[in-house]
Amino acid sequence: MTLRASLIALLLTAAPALAQDLMTAEQFDNYTRGKTLFYGQNGQTYGAEIYHDNRRVEWSFLDGDCKAGEWYEDAGLICFVYENNPNPQCWSFTRGASGLIARFENRPNTTELYEAEEGGEKMLCLGPKIGV
Structure with missing residues (x-):
């Protein structure tokens, strides 16, 4: 069995246990504060x-457009509101072997992200767009 196959098997057997250990707001804050985290989905960069x-x-899909926001805890979930969208975006976070795993609880079957390496991309915020 290859190392990759072994890691996949380990993750699959550990997944149910990890799902039960959601991070608290305090744990999430201690883990994330002061960091820039990059997230991936299905082997592709999703955002940072x-x-x-x-x-x-500050969130970006790595397109130079960044959105300021804040997060808070609500019923065990970490919810984000941003300057362009006041509707809460609530996520459950767990710690995986390689970092955070985030599940979008507004639509739990649609989005699961994982903490990823930078992969050569940088989070660049270009600032406000100025009209002609």
Whole structure:
């Protein structure tokens, strides 16, 4: 069995146990504060988020457009609101072998992200767009 196959088998057997160990707001804050985390989905880069003090964040799909926001805990979930969207985006977070695993609880069957390496991409915020 290859190392990759062994890791996949380990993750599959550990998944039910990990799902029960959701991070608390305090654990999430301690893990993320001061960091820029890159997220992947299905082997592709999904986006990145900078985690500031006082639960403030900046999100980008790595297209140069960044959205400021904040997060809070609600019923065991970590919910985000952003300047362009005041509707809460609530996620459950667990710690996997390689970092965070996030499940979008607004539509739990649609989006699961994992903490990924930078992969050569940088989170660049280009600033406000100025009209002609």
